[in-house]
Amino acid sequence: MTTTDFQYSDHTKSILNLQLPTDPRWVNLAEVSIEEILTDHAFCEQKAATTCISIIQWYSEKEEIVNALAPIVTEEWGHFRLVLNEIHKRGLSLGKRRKDVYVNQLFDFIQKGGGEEGRMLDRLLSMALIEARSCERFKRLSEGLEDEYLRNFYRRFMESEAGHYTLFLELAELYIPKEKVRKRLQQWLDHEASIMKNLELRGDRIH
Numbered sequence: 001m002t003t004t005d006f007q008y009s010d011h012t013k014s015i016l017n018l019q020l021p022t023d024p025r026w027v028n029l030a031e032v033s034i035e036e037i038l039t040d041h042a043f044c045e046q047k048a049a050t051t052c053i054s055i056i057q058w059y060s061e062k063e064e065i066v067n068a069l070a071p072i073v074t075e076e077w078g079h080f081r082l083v084l085n086e087i088h089k090r091g092l093s094l095g096k097r098r099k100d101v102y103v104n105q106l107f108d109f110i111q112k113g114g115g116e117e118g119r120m121l122d123r124l125l126s127m128a129l130i131e132a133r134s135c136e137r138f139k140r141l142s143e144g145l146e147d148e149y150l151r152n153f154y155r156r157f158m159e160s161e162a163g164h165y166t167l168f169l170e171l172a173e174l175y176i177p178k179e180k181v182r183k184r185l186q187q188w189l190d191h192e193a194s195i196m197k198n199l200e201l202r203g204d205r206i207h
């Protein structure tokens with residue numbers, strides 16, 4: 001996807017459907033703890049790759065899911081390596097993995113009962129929401145950081161995660177009726193907003 005596509009596509013509008021925009025102060029907090037942000041970001045990419053692998057394992061008989069997510073694993077792992085490289089360039093090391101409060105709270109919303117279809121829908125929608133919020137945060141960084149190099153660095157991630165958001169929604173709609181997907185998506189958007197509302201605003205976290 002090109003930058004121009006991104007600016008005018010439906011993806012952007014959908015991402016703006018996130019019910020609660022990030023507090024504008026976040027980018028200033030992130031700017032002064034960019035080393036922490038890089039470590040946190042690296043682990044977000046690692047988690048994206050490993051969760052896609054898990055989805056492939058859970059739904060190994062669903063060909064479109066396997067075929068669509070196999071390259072995403074590579075892409076997310078490529079993101080991890082890009083961030084790791086950036087960390088090394090600064091003479092730093094990856095550091096310790098942190099507890100991801102945002103993602104853990106999102107995953108708690110995945111229904112335990114209600115059958116396989118509902119669980120698959122929730123797994124795909126939880127991934128879509130993580131991609132959307134990450135995209136929104138990367139957008140903030142790509143627009144609000146002082147450092148031009150880092151602004152460009154984050155623009156690249158923003159564009160990529162926007163595409164992933166759409167992909168997870170499309171996969172859901174491939175297997176589950178559209179009205180059902182849209183209805184549940186609205187519940188996920190509300191839930192995500194309530195998590196964001198109660199989450200401490202931290203400059204050392206992507207979410």
Ligand SMILES: [Fe+2]
Nearest residue numbers: 045048076079
């Ligand atoms: Fe990524």
Ligand SMILES: [Fe+2]
Nearest residue numbers: 048131161164
């Ligand atoms: Fe992604």
